[in-house]
Amino acid sequence: MISDNVSINAAGHLTFAGRDTVALAQKYGTPLYLMDEEMIRARIRVYKQAMADFFPAGSTPEYASKAFCCKRIYEIVAEEGIHVDAVSLGELFTAQKAGFPMEKCFFHGSNKTDGEIAYALEHGVGRFVVDNEDELDALNRLALEKGVCQPILLRVTPGIDPHTHKKISTGSVESKFGIAIQTGQALATVRKILTLKGVALQGFHCHIGSQIFVSSPFGTAAELMLAFLDEVRAEIGYTAEYLNLGGGFGVRYVESDPVIDYRERIREVSVALTDLCRQYRYPMPKILMEPGRSLVADAGMTLYTVGGVKEIIGHQNYVSIDGGMTDNPRYTLYEADYTVLNASRADQTPDFTATVAGRCCESGDLIQENVRLKKPQRGDILAVLTTGAYNYSMASNYNRVGRPPVVMLDAEKDYVAVRRETVEDLVQYDV
Ligand code: LLP
Secondary structure: OOOOOEEEOOOOOEEEOOEEHHHHHHHHOOOEEEEEHHHHHHHHHHHHHHHHHHOOOOOEEEEEOOOOOOHHHHHHHHHHOOEEEEOOHHHHHHHHHOOOOHHHEEEOOOOOOHHHHHHHHHOOOOEEEEOOHHHHHHHHHHHHHHOOOEEEEEEEEOOOOOOOOHHHEOOOOOOOOOEEOOOOHHHHHHHHHOOOOOEEEEEEEOOOEOOEOOOHHHHHHHHHHHHHHHHHHHHHOOOOOEEEOOOOEOOOOOOOOOOOOHHHHHHHHHHHHHHHHHHHOOOOOEEEEOOOHHHHHHHEEEEEEEEEEEEOOOOOEEEEEOOOOOOOOHHHHHOOOOOEEEHHHOOOOOOEEEEEEOOOOOOOOEEEEEEEEOOOOOOOEEEEEOOOOOOHHHOOOHHHOOOOOEEEEOOOOEEEEEOOOOHHHHOOOOO
């Protein structure tokens, strides 16, 4: 199987984290998000250990909580002792409600409102990752009003293309995120920051994109960042304490995607950075990385009930499910690949090619086109694998469809981390 937490039991049903998915679908209803808590913890530990082994003390991963956000995940991340990246009042508030230590929070985002900045200052958010000069001015003003000096990193765009999907690529000079190095604007902003009393610059941040399989784009980013750090030191005399390389390591959605050894990739980045620091005679900064997808994606699976099979003779087959773009918009947005299995007949050889279609009034509401699977019948459970990242967090209520619950599976039990939205929930804001 594509992931080692997926298997088939004696009943011929698909299992996830050792549990019968058909039984879980019966118990909780569908659509249903499952999350394998042990796998999330194991992935966090790989990053944490690798970063402790290969980078200077004080280096740490931050979980990019946009990938999957609810109170429970912040509790898990807090227990595992790493930091988080939050990008909105909603994410900060959820973290805070979960009791996450706010000093371990990095506040990101390309347009932080005054209200969000004030909230983050009020609640002692550890560091801001400043995206632009207007934000810098607002943060400086609000920090001074509060009588604090807020630690920040400055987000810069290194100007590289990591060859991933254009909508999830963020490091080029034309990106809407950060301040460009290439144009000289980043250097000018550093000069300005050092004159401000409400902010304390701790270093720099870059994020080049998402779903990247090799370490070379990170090596290139590191080269460009070190050249920038060196320039800043030469021109202004400022030496960075932290270098944040962002997130972006890929995950395996389908068999043809490579298996990725995160520890090894992190080691490669460390080798590249060590060389560069030696070359520039630059003291190795503490390194931050912001994995989102690679901590949670393959810890997730979505279960659906098949409503019917439509065979358009001589054309196309559809398998119709009780969810779709409302719980997983990634095919609609990016034509993202997914592995789809008939969980009720997982032991039977695939004999049918079909497009898995969602229930929304939208032709583009598809989960995957032309997949091979055992031909389902109405009532069968369909499993879509590797849905732990950017599914629940990107879900919507289009067509007034309620969001599915998130059920966590730990070593002993299954439990609801997020309950199913009811029709009453759907009208609660209507006045
Ligand atoms: N750090 C920053 C500043 C980011 O913008 C992101 C993702 C991450 C870290 C985490 O990247 P990851 O390790 O998850 O690749 N909705 C898209 C992905 C957008 C990613 C946005 N930023 C998708 O479904 O593929």
